[in-house]
Amino acid sequence: MLDIAFKDFKAKKGRTAMCIIGIVVCVLLIGTVNLVLYEMESGLKGDLGTVNGKLYFEKNGTSYPPSGSIITESLGNEVLNRSEVDQAKSTKALFVPVQGNNNSQYTMIVGVTPGKEQAFIQNAKVTGKSSLVGESDNAVIIGSETAKNYNATVGSTITVQGNKYKVVGIMKKVGTGWPLTIDNSMIMSLSHAQSVTDMTGLVSTVIISPTGSIDSAETSLQDAYPNYTIYSQKDTKKTIDDNLSQIKIFMNMISTFIFLVSVIIIMIVMMMSVKERTKEIGTMRAIGTSKRKILALIIYESLILSLIGGVIGILLMSPTYSMLGVLMGATGVNFLSFNIPSAIVTQVLVIVFVIGTFSGLIPAYIATRISPIDALRYE
Template sequence: MTDGYRTILASLAVRNLRRHAVRSSLATVGIVIGVIAVASLGIMGSSLSALFGGLVSDVSDTVLVTPHLAASSGDPFDPRNTLASRLSERDVAEIEKAVGQNRVIPMIRASERVTVGDTGGYTQVYVLPAEDIPFLLEKEAGLYPQTTSSGVMVGALLADEFDLHPGSRIEVGGENVRVVGIAAERGMGIDINPDYAVIVTEAWYAGRHDEQGYSQVVVKVGDLDEVGEVKAAIEQQLNRREEEVDVLDSREILEIYYETSDAISVFLIGIGAVSLFVASVSILNVMIISVTERTREIGLMRSIGAEKREVMVMFLYESLILGIAGSVVGGLVSVVVGYYVTASVAGFLTGFVAADGGTAILSPAAIGYIVFGVLFGIAASVIAGLYPAWKAAQQSPIEALRYE
């Protein structure tokens, strides 16, 4: 088959698609939606993975110790671990004994109602020994809370939202307190997420609550090469007789994040693939109708010498054109859709809309999902056109010419 003959077949395919513009457009829209679903959902999954990696990458020196529960998975982000359970002063002493010179920071996580003016709501409260707050958090303005002080520190984003600054007065748990400092924006981490939180000293909290024990203990390891040894030492010290604590380092938690995000990505792409499959069925239907309507034309072509292969190629061109048009448009639209979806998800997870969504969408992985969606859409369209094209090529010229 010469290039000129291929051009003629392609022009015949374009002519038929134009003759049935509405039907062709509807089939193309299906491909557009399918490609958008595959590409944008893939981008969202990729961005989630990148976001998760960023959440813990800055605390690679951290070992997290939490109370062990019979129902616990060991994952500190597992909802089952929100059950009331505490680490005692004795547990903290045992951890300090196990880790040697490395920093041990006991912490209580609580929830209190915070009121600023006429606006109020519940937010996270982190309770820390006063001497550990400067070690764990940087300050943006003001001072760190002191053991003898009744002041509190607030996260940067909470301060921005309510226009707080050192010296502002807020209510925490119904008590009017003074904001002495603003913590620098830090983002989420496995140890502490202070941006929308209130940070108070252990002495301040103990004077107002009877709660005993700690929610978790954060161990900061000076030498990253010793993280595994420190973790093993803690487990050996506290879990000798029975499992009392769960010990995770940031690398394990990052692995949990990646496994979760990979599973989400596969699931999301699967949803998009189903949409694309439905669109390919639409193309299959359009092509079968086209073959039926052009039976006499097929008979005429065969009677003047057209081969089966050439008839088949002509109809495959139709499905290919539909696939290319729909896939390219879908790929372009998915860039915009993926950006806004990713930015929204990032804002929901981190409590604010950051530039992570925009960065992730331009990453090689995101571009790869767009290319994959486009190629998938084209391939699905061609596959959908195979049977109708084969059916058209197998028709007898005489029978086709007699078709009414």
């Protein structure tokens, strides 16, 4: 049956090519939509994962990163002096996003108390120095994306917003999806961050390592400061849901629409194929070919078209996604270097298989209903 299917493809090259192109486009759209959603979700989860084991004392209405929060440094000192807070591992912090180099993605200035960088860095691996203690005021530890955007190496000097900084350490990439806040960060002393951002006496948050249970510390601090937010790891799920719920609905609607279009495209092509081959199918029935084999033939053809288009579409997903990044302002993109997550590849292959199967059912049923006598009379 497969050899008959391929013979029909060769005989109808134009129709076959147009169908495959249609499937490639549909697979690219479905794959890219799902990939964008996957990257957004994994990036957001990764970013919020940096809150693990910490509490962020913020102004009400903010979340992570707390760049929208502003509190006084004196209030930060008051919070640090509480019994629930491990002062040795906690720090006041200032988060200020600034425009990156050549209008590239933003860079997040993170000002912390020298010697307490680990409150933000946590377990991220650092090439060079992981502490600002004993370094000059303009010394910085930067994330992987910041290093890439500024073509920086340990010991080099970079200029951001007209200010020069000496790079003493570079963190290895933390995020697996879209760059995280930590990947785009530039960590410097709190006093220098306040100076270059004109926010003297102000901070964004207090990054807290509790002395005891994180839940009891959160409850105690929230009771003591009801007008402020104590942001913890358990708040991350709500943040993810709030940020992605509407986007997921929209993306899923787009994927469903594209799926239906793909089914209709192949179904129309296969119905045309059945009509054009009415006499051939009638002859096959007349010489004893069973309805089951006719059914399998049409579904095989549908699946082959879908799989060919699906494989080509998957191969083109990486350059297509990279092109999307370029259109969104990304620089230094390698169109062949982006690795498509296996979960997305598997998802697309399943969708392609379902498309091929469902789109061939109606044409296959029509083919099995062809009467050998009527088919032989068909002109």
